[in-house]
Amino acid sequence: MKKIIAMAVAALFTTEYLQAQESPKIKVSGYLETYYGYDFNQPANNNRPGFIYSHNRHNEVNLNLGFIKANYDNDKVRANIALMAGTYTNxxxxxxxxxxxxxxxxxxGIRLSEKENLWLDAGIFSSHIGFESAISKDCWVLTRNISSENTPYYESGAKLSYSTTDGKLTAVLLYLNGWQTTQPSRWQQQTCRGSTAQL
Incomplete structure (x- = not known):
């Protein structure tokens, strides 16, 4: 945890330095969400049921999600990195x-066309599935429900995206590592191993 905090502080100072050098293409933002929750079932270990991922500690004031994010975009290349901590992360x-x-x-990501808004991005992204987010302020209500908590909040892989200049149409083609994971799923790994064995 100390390493992550040190990395976040270093990233903040680096970004502050870059912004001081007249580089408005780099933006730094952050988010902090604390909570207090009380479960009338009073779980002995203070953990709410295992299918709850946000605000999951009983009878504690705690950090659900906090992150610092750096974003770079020069209209030809773009990148995002955000480091997080909190009970949601755990x-x-x-x-x-x-x-x-x-x-x-x-x-x-890299822009594939000078005239069209066509991008190829790879890495870890917020999920495109479901109508809720890990960020509570972006959700319809603060409290989560089982259907929301069992849809992915993040995904990893590559995506090819196109949007019209007026912003009325966006199309995305995704190649993902699996359901709510940053690495290929075990099913994919077993399938790949099986295919290799047959060759």
């Missing part, structure tokens, strides 16, 4: 290895 990304548990977003 619960929702429990299966991710090591430092991947603290990556909220990490992607880069």
């Amino acid at each position: 619960a929702n990304l429990a299966a991710e290895p090591g430092v991947l548990k603290n990556i909220f977003e990490a992607n880069a």
Whole structure:
């Protein structure tokens, strides 16, 4: 955790320096969401049921989600990186290895056409599935429901996107590593291994 905080501070100072050097293409933003929750079932270990990923600690004031994000866009190349911490991170990304548990977003893209708004991006993104987000302010209501908590909040892979100049039409073609994961799913790995074995 100390390494992540140090990296976030270093990124903030680096960005501050770059902005001071007349580079408005780099933007830094952040988000912080704290909560207090009380579960009348009073779980002994203070964890709410395992299918709840946001606001999942009982009888505690806690950080659900906090992140710092750097964004770069020069109209030909774009990139985003956001490092996060909180109980949402611990619960929702429990299966991710090591430092991947603290990556909220990490992607880069290149514009494929000078005239058209056609982009190829790869990395970790917010999910395109479902109508809720890990960011509570973007959700319809603060409290989550089972259907929302069981749709992915993040995805990884590559996407080809096109949008019209007036913004009325957007089309996206996705190649993803699986359901709510940053690495290829076990099913994909087994399928690939099986295909290799047959060759």
